[in-house]
Amino acid sequence: MGSTDSADGHDVAPEAWSGVHRGPLRAGEWVRLTDSKGRRHNICLEPGKRFFSNRGHFDHDELIGREEGFTVASSAGGEYLVFRPLLSEFVVSMPRGAAVVYPKDAAQIVAMADIFPGAHVVEAGVGSGALTCSLLRAVGPHGRVSSYERREEFADVARQNVDQFFSAPDGSSHPAWHLTIGDLAEELPHLAEPVDRVILDMLAPWDCLDAAAGALRPGGIVCAYVATTTQLSRFVETTRAHGGFTEPAVWESLVRDWHVEGLAVRPGHKMIGHTAFLVTARRMAPGERPPLKKRRPAPGAYGPDYTGPRPPDLPPQVLEEEFDS
């Protein structure tokens, strides 16, 4: 990995592949500068190089060798907070080929899809590699993340981002990471061993459900991240109609910052109102089916106006029902 001086007892062991460094800032490391208005700049420390802004400049050499967590002043009176970027900060500022999974959702995926050290996780598409970083962190160097991306130019961006985050030495990557260019539905059947989790972040995850079902071991989890209600409905109904998964769990997470200052304690005025919905379902053992639902679907849910996939064994009268208005 990038830093070789872990023997000094300060840095995190390179073999942990955490993407985190401790100890004095070193040449070649990325740091995040935050000015008094909260504007951020990410810079790669280079001896002899100068950082310029509308508040003058300072030399990278003033940062190299210091412990992170200090304020540096520029020649025209600007002040910048200096820290190494956290994973949650890195993924929202790194170059993007495609939209990224936001940290609040990556955290939900890691927790609710139960990603564990040593797991074999399949993900598609890899996009810009944001979720890949969280998955690799969670499975660790002895797990495996098999990422599939059908657009080579996005895979290139992802490779650069993931390698930068984990400070991979030139020509290598995180040892748990296997990146394949291709369509998941076509490539996944070639995977020899069963996998623990399949995470789908793409426009049409229902097209990959059969492949995911074929790859998942019994008890494994499929998890889809979809931006719209129409995608959500189609993925959930396709999963029900498949029959080899448990009833899908569906949710979204909303995060609201708070302003806390003396007596002025209130929710922040702005928030990200929507990112995407999450769906998880567990793979049944071969030939096994989940118990039939005892509750009847809501009136009209699968009536004549509904054109999507239908759960197996719907009573005939349900197909004729209209919505109650």
Ligand SMILES: C[S@@+](CC[C@H](N)C(=O)[O-])C[C@H]1O[C@@H](n2cnc3c(N)ncnc32)[C@H](O)[C@@H]1O
């Ligand atoms: C929203 S992006 C994924 C973002 C990524 N999860 C991240 O956090 O950076 C969706 C990606 O899925 C890819 N994709 C769509 N369908 C696919 C498929 N069937 N197999 C592989 N990749 C696919 C697209 O090319 C696109 O790059």
